Amino acid sequence: MNAVSSKYSHKDAGWRLFLKTIIARAYPRLIGQQREVSWMVFDVVMPMLAVIAYVFVYRALKAPEEYIGFVVMGGAMTAFWMNILWSMSSQLYWEKEQGNLALYIMAPNSMMAVLLGMALGGMLATALRAIAVTVLGSFMFGVKYEVTSYIQLFSVFMLAMAALYGMGMIMASAFLLFGREAWHMANLAQEPIFLASGFYFPIKSLPFWVAAGASIIPLTLGMDAMRQLIFPSGFQFGFMTVRLEILILAVMSVLFVVTAKMLLAYVEKIAVREGRITESRR
Amino acid sequence: MQTSTSWRSFRMAAWLGWLIESNWTDPFLFTVYSIVKPLSGAAILVIMYGIITQGNFDSPLFPYIYLGNAFYIYVGAVMTGVSWAVVDDREHYKTLKYMYIAPIYIPIYLLGRGVARFITGSIAVFITIAAGVLFLKVPLHFTEIDWLLFIVTLILGVIMLALLGLLLAGVTLTVARHEGFIGEATAGALYIFSGAVFPLDILPEWIRPVGYFMPTTYWLELLRRSLVGNVAQAFPTLANFSNMEILGILLALSIFFGVISIWVFRVCDRIARERGLIDHTTNY
Structure with a gap:
């Protein structure tokens, strides 16, 4: 009895609680989802169907081979956007529907940490699916890559993910406010x-x-x-220079995370003041 | 006059489905929602086509792709409209058990639930084709359309898709997980194997027979032929077949898949009843 009570008598607070919350919320995304192998299959198969269709459209049009690579890469990246829509943006809405949102808000941890954990776990878990789509698509259609700068590629990817999941955190609060339109909003996007x-x-x-x-x-x-960085003639198709895109993504990352924090504070305020944000309405 | 149970089941299900589909927002947002998605899907293909051909929209391949994609909206809408009713009623509204004990025919009820998406799908198809004719030179001339062939093909195809939806609804009844993906995955696979946006000859030779076995292949071919005639017949895949031969194949395959669908639904329905899956909610 003493061992049990002593174990749970210690309470983390401050940044320790913040970090622990992030890890705790990331855990079901990162570990739990991998246990459900069938999810993995669907998450890879669904983007692959679109990839295959669009590759064959380009083949029917006798498009240059770079375009096949563009489709495979785009198909892999859809996994991240779908994750943002269905597992970030809609998540707080689902939690409300299942009755967990009130528990999240009542718990002594930061909601921002909950969202960061969702983002971190979702990002890593989705990366596995994106890699699977890339490998499968590249193998099926013989896509060739030629990386010109690994440092820039790494920077672009990480900044794009930070900004994207920052946007997902904003959308999570926004979708909660949309109420029952959230499902349709995600579907529309x-x-x-x-x-x-x-x-x-x-x-x-x-x-x-x-x-x-x-x-x-x-x-x-x-x-x-x-x-531009991974296809031999990719620079010909660039909208802006890579350096400028890196700079814009860095600004977006900071801006979106800060905005997410402010919007979340607003949602929490409504939840406490009006007591209706956690109300489930079908 | 006494209304038959089947008609009542169908009519009320269609009305219920329409209310569910449309009452989540105001009419303006609902209209935007119903139009933007299919138009965006078509626009992706138009831009892909425009980039590679440098804007040559006069090629017969363009109407092939455009019309195939436009009518394919029906495949997703009708099939998943029917099968999604199981997910909606069982998981979301938790009313499927009440439907089962109500004096209605469940298969007819499910088919009726697909009507709402058929209507929204029809609007999307119409707008997509209208946009193609008005802005992208899709060669559609009202005086040259084979209206009889078009209407017969459309009706036959929609019935065939609804019955395929019933098959998916049956499968959905028996599974607890990924039920929402079943319709999407089937529609996605048919998109590749039906030659919706590229001629079947582009597929690797070993996989083409799958496409030849799908009724949607012949359905889309006939719709294209009825609307743009010789333009559609220029592609080698089914060039050796006359319209009547293709219609015959479509009818035969529709009957075959229709019988299979009804049989699968009955089997799955029995399994679902025996295993207590009718009111089985998972929150998955």
Whole structure:
């Protein structure tokens, strides 16, 4: 009895609690999801179906081989966008529907840490799926890569992910406020974003201001920069220089995380003041 | 006049489905939602095509891709419209058990639930094709359309898709996980094997027979032929077949898959009842 009580008598607070919350929320994403092998299969198969269809469209059009690589890379990156939509943006809404949101808000840990944990776990777990799509797509269609700068590639990817998941944290709070429209909002934000962000073609092909507007989605600039860095003639298709894209992504990363924190504080305030944010309405 | 149980089941399910599909928001947002998704999907293909051909929209391949993609909206809408009703009623609203004890025919009820998505799908198909004709030179001339062939093919195809949806609904009844993905995965696979956006000859030779076995292949081919005639017949995949031969194949495959679908639904329905899966919610 003493051993048990002494074990639980210690309470973490401050940054220790913050870190522990991040790890605790990341755990089910990172470890739990890997236990469900069938999820992995679906998460890889669904983007692969789109990749295969678009590759064959390019083949029917006798497109240069780079475009096949663009499609494979775009297909891999869809995994991150889907993760943002369904496992970040909609997550607090799901939690509300299942009755967990009130527990999250009542618990002594920071909601920001909960969101960061969701983002960290989701990012790492989704990376596995994206790698699987890339390997499978590259193997099936014989895609060749030629990296010009590993440091820049690493920087672009990490900054794009930081900005993207920062955006996901903003959307999590926003979707909670949307109420029962959240599911439809997530559903709506698929094809239009695949179009505007150039998942299957270079963003440079769109009119300048459309491409510039679509750059608010971090994956737009992230994919554009990565295409320039990993395909031999990728620089021809670049919307901006890689350096400029890295700079913009760095600014976005900070801006989105700060905005997410402010929006979350607003949601928590509503939850406490009105007591309705955790109300489940079907 | 006494309304038959089947008609009542279908009519009420269609109305219920429409209310569920449309009442989550205001009419404006609902309209935008119903149009933006399919138009964006079409726009991806248009841009891909435009980049590679440098804007040559006069090639017969363009209407092939564009119309195939436009009518493919029905495949996802009708099939998943029927099968998703199981997920919606069982997991979300938790009402499937009540539907089972109500004096209705469950298969007819599920088919009725697909009507709402058929309507929204039809609007999306119409707008997509209209956009193609108005802005992208899709060679559609109202006087040259074979309306009889078009209407017969469309009706036959929608019935075939609804019955395939019933098959998926049956499978959905028996699984606890990934039920939401079943319709999407099937529609995604058919997109590749039906020659919706590229001729089947582009597929590796060993996998083409799968496409020849799918009724959707012949359905899309006939819809294209009825609308743009010789443009569609230029592709080698089914060039040796006349319209009537393709219609015959479509009818035969639709009957075959229809019978299989009803049989699979009955088997799955029995299994679901025996295993107590009708009110089985997982929150998965």
